[in-house]
Amino acid sequence: MKLLDPTHPFFKPKWRRILTVILPILWGLVEVYNGSWGWALLFVGAAAYAAYELLIMYDRSIAEAEAKAAAAAAQREGDEE
Numbered sequence: 001m002k003l004l005d006p007t008h009p010f011f012k013p014k015w016r017r018i019l020t021v022i023l024p025i026l027w028g029l030v031e032v033y034n035g036s037w038g039w040a041l042l043f044v045g046a047a048a049y050a051a052y053e054l055l056i057m058y059d060r061s062i063a064e065a066e067a068k069a070a071a072a073a074a075q076r077e078g079d080e081e
Contacts (some may be wrong), residue, residue: 004050
């Protein structure tokens, strides 16, 4: 199970993916300002994970999901015959 599902239609617009990365970084900076280094590390780590899933690996995840859907459709088509 993934924490973020890059194939969800919500993440299709690039601005939403970027915002999903920027907001935890900003909150991490707020936590640094308040002296809460543990929370800052947690939020920056979440932003790093979101950047990896939604910005770096996004195209690959979409391609894999489309291939899996096409294989499932072909399997259903073969079962119907």
